[in-house]
Amino acid sequence: MAIEFTKYHGLGNDFILIDNRFSCEPVITPEQAVQLCDRHFGIGADGIIFAMPGEDNTDYTMRIFNSDGSEPEMCGNGIRCLAAFLAELEGESRQSNQYRIHTLAGVITPELMSDGQVKVDMGIPRLLAGEIPTTLCPADQKVISQPLEVAGKSWDVTCVSMGNPHCITFVEDVAAIPLDHIGPQFEHHPVFPQRTNTEFIQVVRPDYLKMRVWERGAGITLACGTGACAALVAGVLAGRCDRTATVELPGGCLQIAWSEVDQRVYMTGPAKQVFQGKYVI
Numbered sequence: 001m002a003i004e005f006t007k008y009h010g011l012g013n014d015f016i017l018i019d020n021r022f023s024c025e026p027v028i029t030p031e032q033a034v035q036l037c038d039r040h041f042g043i044g045a046d047g048i049i050f051a052m053p054g055e056d057n058t059d060y061t062m063r064i065f066n067s068d069g070s071e072p073e074m075c076g077n078g079i080r081c082l083a084a085f086l087a088e089l090e091g092e093s094r095q096s097n098q099y100r101i102h103t104l105a106g107v108i109t110p111e112l113m114s115d116g117q118v119k120v121d122m123g124i125p126r127l128l129a130g131e132i133p134t135t136l137c138p139a140d141q142k143v144i145s146q147p148l149e150v151a152g153k154s155w156d157v158t159c160v161s162m163g164n165p166h167c168i169t170f171v172e173d174v175a176a177i178p179l180d181h182i183g184p185q186f187e188h189h190p191v192f193p194q195r196t197n198t199e200f201i202q203v204v205r206p207d208y209l210k211m212r213v214w215e216r217g218a219g220i221t222l223a224c225g226t227g228a229c230a231a232l233v234a235g236v237l238a239g240r241c242d243r244t245a246t247v248e249l250p251g252g253c254l255q256i257a258w259s260e261v262d263q264r265v266y267m268t269g270p271a272k273q274v275f276q277g278k279y280v281i
């Protein structure tokens with residue numbers, strides 16, 4: 001069987017996009033996703049994204065598998081890539097710059113901007129321990145600057161869900177963090193029953209954050225959109241940053257704003273197509 005795909009990336013967080021508009025089931029299994037994402041024996045990617053028919057009166061549904069085959073609720077860089085992919089698929093018949101996308105994290109709205117960037121309404125962050133989920137605090141409490149023991153050290157963590165779980169730690173120097181060593185220990189820590197994404201943040205200025213990320217199901221990536229949103233929210237909660245900031249990731253910068261008016265988080269960044277191909281399974 002040959003599968004047609006298009007490869008996109010958002011700041012180096014790269015995805016295989018599949019036109020799955022004619023079926024409500026992904027045409028690829030989680031096991032095949034692992035194979036396709038392999039950088040030596042497959043196409044190579046941090047995840048696979050399926051453009052599917054819209055559920056609940058939305059334009060489309062996004063499903064995604066991480067490179068380990070697990071299925072996350074949302075992906076910020078991925079949904080920008082999906083918006084660019086849908087615009088390409090629709091071509092001349094496209095009627096709007098905005099899509100309402102059904103995801104496991106609710107309805108998310110990306111908008112194609114005239115400068116080529118994609119702005120996404122990422123929704124309202126969820127802050128209670130039970131919503132993350134984490135057992136670090138009672139389920140009805142926020143998890144702000146709580147101690148967490150990892151690799152023989154106590155880390156001050158703040159947890160935020162952007163539909164998917166994030167554990168954020170503010171550090172003096174992100175470059176000094178041994179991410180490949182401690183990332184997996186955060187991801188699989190027993191206080192996170194659904195595992196977690198982990199972000200290390202250096203506040204350069206209240207409106208400029210530097211971030212490195214260990215992603216659940218994908219490991220070290222060059223960028224994470226939901227992670228950048230969660231980091232800004234955590235920074236505001238912990239009194240460390242403004243409600244609007246640039247987040248610099250290894251792959252480039254995202255603009256993030258947490259609106260005081262509607263409490264929603266807005267993310268703006270690029271989505272680039274890199275190649276198309278056919279993969280023989």
Ligand SMILES: N[C@@H](CCC[C@H](N)C(=O)O)C(=O)O
Pocket residue numbers: 013066071072073074075076077078164165197215216217218221223224225226227
């Ligand atoms: N890179 C993504 C997040 C992808 C999902 C994540 N690995 C998870 O399991 O929650 C982003 O840009 O948000």
